[in-house]
Amino acid sequence: MNTRTDLPPQTAAAALRVNGERLWQSLMELAQIGATPKGGVCRLTLTDLDKQGRDLVLAWAREAGMSVTIDKIGNGFMRRAGRNSALPPIMTGSHIDTQPTGGKFDGNYGVLAGLEVVRTLNDHGIETEAPIEVAFWTNEEGSRFVPVMMGSGVFAKAFTLEHAYAATDTEGKTVRGELERIGYIGEQEPGDHPIGAYFETHIEQGPVLEDADVTIGVVQGVLGIRWFDCTVTGMEAHAGPTPMALRRDALQVATHLMQEVVACALRHAPHGRGTVGMVHVHPNSRNVIPGRVKFSIDLRNGSDAAVDQMADEVKAAARKLAEDSGLTIQIDLVSSYPAQAFHADCINAVQRAAAQLGYSHMPAVSGAGHDAVYAARLAPAGMIFIPCKDGISHNEIEDAKPEHITAGANVLLHAMLERAGVVR
Numbered sequence: 001m002n003t004r005t006d007l008p009p010q011t012a013a014a015a016l017r018v019n020g021e022r023l024w025q026s027l028m029e030l031a032q033i034g035a036t037p038k039g040g041v042c043r044l045t046l047t048d049l050d051k052q053g054r055d056l057v058l059a060w061a062r063e064a065g066m067s068v069t070i071d072k073i074g075n076g077f078m079r080r081a082g083r084n085s086a087l088p089p090i091m092t093g094s095h096i097d098t099q100p101t102g103g104k105f106d107g108n109y110g111v112l113a114g115l116e117v118v119r120t121l122n123d124h125g126i127e128t129e130a131p132i133e134v135a136f137w138t139n140e141e142g143s144r145f146v147p148v149m150m151g152s153g154v155f156a157k158a159f160t161l162e163h164a165y166a167a168t169d170t171e172g173k174t175v176r177g178e179l180e181r182i183g184y185i186g187e188q189e190p191g192d193h194p195i196g197a198y199f200e201t202h203i204e205q206g207p208v209l210e211d212a213d214v215t216i217g218v219v220q221g222v223l224g225i226r227w228f229d230c231t232v233t234g235m236e237a238h239a240g241p242t243p244m245a246l247r248r249d250a251l252q253v254a255t256h257l258m259q260e261v262v263a264c265a266l267r268h269a270p271h272g273r274g275t276v277g278m279v280h281v282h283p284n285s286r287n288v289i290p291g292r293v294k295f296s297i298d299l300r301n302g303s304d305a306a307v308d309q310m311a312d313e314v315k316a317a318a319r320k321l322a323e324d325s326g327l328t329i330q331i332d333l334v335s336s337y338p339a340q341a342f343h344a345d346c347i348n349a350v351q352r353a354a355a356q357l358g359y360s361h362m363p364a365v366s367g368a369g370h371d372a373v374y375a376a377r378l379a380p381a382g383m384i385f386i387p388c389k390d391g392i393s394h395n396e397i398e399d400a401k402p403e404h405i406t407a408g409a410n411v412l413l414h415a416m417l418e419r420a421g422v423v424r
Contacts, residue, residue, distance in 0.1 A: 076135065089195065209386070
């Protein structure tokens with residue numbers, strides 16, 4: 001019996017649940033490759049450890065009867081055939097490279113949850129109309145090579161293969177050279193690989209779901225980001241002989257603008273974010289009035305219009321501060337990442353799956369970038385968040401509950417089945 005792809009899966013498929021213990025064991029086994037003494041993982045992209053991780057995941061895929069394709073930037077695609085091989089695959093995935101002090105779940109969960117979907121379909125003899133595909137993307141983290149989200153970015157034509165190949169690490173090694181060295185420079189041109197729809201399951205990497213005691217975040221989109229460098233220029237002077245009224249203190253003026261960054265984000269709730277994360281004070285001496293302060297400004301919001309409005313407000317505050325203080329304030333744009341809304345069909349599929357499975361759920365946004373951002377440029381896309389302990393990620397103590405890991409994979413299974421269609 002065919003199940004229409006715009007309806008929830010019916011009959012036997014509706015009762016399907018993943019094997020949570022098997023998924024957890026796979027995560028723990030992969031985490032042994034690059035395991036750190038504090039319980040985390042250091043498996044930097046295109047290292048020997050990354051090769052071991054890739055080899056293990058592909059071995060599991062082949063054991064599950066999946067075919068494997070590697071493209072020229074090293075992205076891996078593991079396919080379970082559907083009844084109609086002409087249909088573009090319903091894809092899921094993430095990355096298996098980590099930060100130097102990374103955890104067991106960031107990225108890895110999204111790849112292995114996809115593999116568990118396939119294993120579950122195999123266990124129950126379920127055939128889908130469209131193929132199911134699981135991807136791992138090269139260098140999502142950007143901790144060894146930049147830009148971040150490199151593999152999916154090349155795939156989506158956000159930047160060229162040649163640009164990615166030329167990127168170097170701190171030792172001068174290139175992406176191309178390291179891909180060749182570990183044997184993961186494939187034949188397929190990046191992007192010459194259709195996607196019918198894309199889902200990505202991920203730990204939230206923030207505290208919202210845990211704080212709300214909610215199991216599933218139905219991700220609406222990814223926040224737009226604007227990064228600026230701000231330089232406030234005053235005059236160095238001796239801290240003792242210079243009266244307060246006669247000072248040109250760059251740090252005191254800078255702190256007013258730093259506070260405005262936070263205040264601006266609060267005015268643009270609920271998705272406004274404003275962060276000053278890096279500050280350089282010159283001359284940085286105990287008894288010298290600072291003459292120059294350079295600091296970073298990170299602004300984020302759910303739409304490009306909202307984040308641009310925040311930037312305009314911060315710049316207006318800077319102009320007023322400069323006028324009132326007589327100091328020079330310069331704000332330079334460093335980089336800009338557009339907001340990415342996910343597709344309504346995929347958002348709704350995730351929400352329906354969570355509701356049908358009886359999991360508590362709520363709308364969520366991603367404040368961090370993910371490979372789904374680039375996939376969304378090519379096909380309908382959506383994401384599923386689960387809580388992580390204390391909202392901590394990019395840290396060796398990153399943790400998630402097994403029951404949440406299982407829940408997210410179950411939602412992924414049913415959202416993908418809705419899009420792929422079930423054949424019985």
